[in-house]
Amino acid sequence: MTSDSSGAGLLSRRSREVLSTDGTRLFVEEYGLGDDAPLLVFSHGWACQGRFWRPQIEHFANTHRVVVYDQRGHGWSDRGHTPFSSSVLGDDLEAVLRAVVTSSRKALVTGHSMGGMSVMGWAAEHPESVPLLSRGAVLASTGPSQLVSRSTLIRSPRRFRASLERAFAAGLAMAGPEMLDTRFNQRLVKYGTMGPHASADVVAECSEIVLRCPPAVRGMWGRVLATIDVSKGVDSLAVPTTVIVGSADRLTPEVHSTDLAERLQQRGQLHDFVVLPQIGHMINMEAPNDFNEAVARLDAATEKG
Template sequence: MAETIRRLSVVSTGGARLHTEVHGPDDRPTVLLVHGWACDTGFWRPLRDLLLPEHRVVVYDQRGHGRTPATPGACSPEALADDLCAVLAATVPAGARAVVAGHSMGAMTVVAAAGRPELRDLAAATLLCSTGVEGLTSASTVFPLPPGPARARAQRLLLTTRLPYGPVTPLSRQLVRYVTMGRAATAEQRRLVARMVARCPRPARAEWGRVLADLDLSAALTRLDLPTTVVHGTVDRLTPLVHARRTADRLPRLVELVELPDIGHMAPFEAPDRVVAPLIALVKEHLL
């Protein structure tokens, strides 16, 4: 049977038009997946394929990513939360709720929406993967420098530069692997991630990078009063494991902290089978 795909343009604040896709039958439990910085809906394909056809999977492109145009001057945690709430309202069937999973900036989106009535009413549980809520420049270990101002400045430059991350070459694939993935990542995984990151529009990537460099969602995290699982790779350089442990310690309703040995920042893409298991566990516990 051919996969059912419905494409929507969901309107959010500032006139943002979010490219949104609904995969699978409407009578299955809904899982909404929110991608991270410099990615797009294609990031979720390996995980989405494991969820279908037993789940209804919703994905959307964040502002300035993929097929969602940029909204200049509107990059903020509040805009991320607005967009997630708009997609929830547009895609969750009446009387139903969803499990919401975010990766990296997508997980920050979920935290930014904590306390919003749309999240409280339309989400049954959440999963936060490969993310942090504060101190993203100081904790990163991408650059082999001692902790301190020099390392933080280097990480800020990586986030905020408008220089291209391409073209995709054997060297750039190795650099992307080093920054975002574990040693076991396959050549095809490295190629696909390098292509995805390289095609992210540079102005939007830099504008969102400035938001991430100064992000502090620690207060919002304590308002995420939904059952929440935290998943994190142990060799994540962009958001090291310390972020996951801090997040888990502060969540009001932590379900579990799942640490994935030898997996990097792109955990749902590197090891989708190991991320989908705790996600399906949330669906079974809170939607079925």
Template sequence: MRAMLPTAVVNLVDTASAVVKSTLAAHRADLRTRSHGIAAFDPPTVPHEVIPVVTADGARLRVHAYGPVDAPVIVFAHGWTCSIEYWNAQINAFAGEYRVIAYDQRGHGESTNGYAKPSTNLLADDLCDVLDAALLPGQRAVLVGHSMGGMTLIAWAGRYPERVAEQAAAVVLTNTGAHSLVEVSTMVPGLNKPLRLLRGRALPSPDWLGKLILGTPVVMPPVAPVRWIFARQVMTLDTSRQKLDYALSVVRGCPMMTRSRYGLLLAALHLGDAATNFTVPTTVLAGDRDDMTPAIHAERLAELLRRAGTLAAFKVLPTGHLGNVERFDLFNAELAEVLTAATEPARAMA
């Protein structure tokens, strides 16, 4: 196919591809080397170990382990368009006392795509590979998932329920949901009311609209309108410049096609009641101004867990979608409580 194209077109495509790769590399390097004005977001100073993970379909996952190898373990699964660096405020806070494992979801950060089509089962399988590579025999971890990372944890519990008690000591689900993301989204003001009206008239489901919003491979140039839209739709308009710059650097490091492929996956997400398979204490956190996964998603998860008898806590924080960035202080305090509850019994027996 490439040989059939005119030389000028081939050269243009090659040049554009080189520019995109260079830009992505620059954003990732920025996260690893530059301070964003808030110490919590600085690149971790704790040395990390690289854990090699190759999936069955050939994806190479970037997995980092921070902190003592024999310490209690935390595993972080990031959300759509993010990377390991999204968790800097948590890595910096907990890597001294805990063994912190963080990884790039496939196609994100520096993890490759592999050959399989994106699916929640695939993300669950990747988490299995990470846990198998990172945990010592008999070791259990506190699993923390944000947005698509939370969906990964839910998918994992649904697909591998026997692993929950074996490998999880506790679970934290933050700014996430299990289904109907488009139907109850408030990203486009006034959108969900007409969607409900359309459904009430038994018209075809407007899935195309969700796919258009989440699946379009858009660029995010460093201009004021993009910053305003990102603050309004993903964070909050009163978020600080430093937090906004940091979050944008994380998201801009994600390839456009990865954003599109996994956006389409999220638009069709349906994990049902798989969260009831969490047989360990599970904390659910939401943001009161989260337009991507409004708090109703967290309420639904909390109700499922309450009925299953495993809901440890449900709280709504004063944030948008990026709760552990926008109010990392509050998020870290909640996580510290979970860690204490999950690890103190084991330490008392040691």
């Protein structure tokens, strides 16, 4: 396993290990200012790692304390011995937050894709911790359930849909072979995770991250995502929350975010709902300025209290 936050190497960087509830070792990196600075915690998605947040690290580390971690099995974090599940995602985020939150600084927690499910899973498993450890949340390119049936990766006539959904779910759970960083595989990554106008540099960087994920880990977490349901956590997310999605997201289409925004609005917790036209699933990499501005608006609002 490897982790490399290249591109952020000139910033102040500290690494540490955090033990999750079951003793699994999680790799955590901190950038920027010290404990007195506003705290941002970022949770990445399936087949990624902490370096996925490079544009956010580079943008916020001069004014904030920025914390990223590798989800278990990804990057430098151990797989552990507990079967992967949504509750494990929540427990791991709880452990990271307990380790980095201070008495004077709660975290603004941002989760992308499976990282957003980590935030919702955390709220479901640890509802009492939400107002204690966090001042706000960003749910980016994510959904709480029905990931297979709502995905638009595969378009087909209705009579074939059920069988294709079963095949898609089975494909998520397959370990598969090592995927080399070839031009063909980069095209696959772009089709599945980016919008039509993603730059070659963004495609290359995202592909290098995704294709580095160990196949067994990709399959083990894929099996979880095929049936995940962290809907309960939406109602426990009792802090101001921003929802952000790209209109060209095929993995977690806009309908997920619309539903999340409506549900949060009903509970008085929606701070902002942002839809970026022609942007795909890797929203923070593909549209970093818009993404960072959305995070900054929530950060400013919650820092004021």
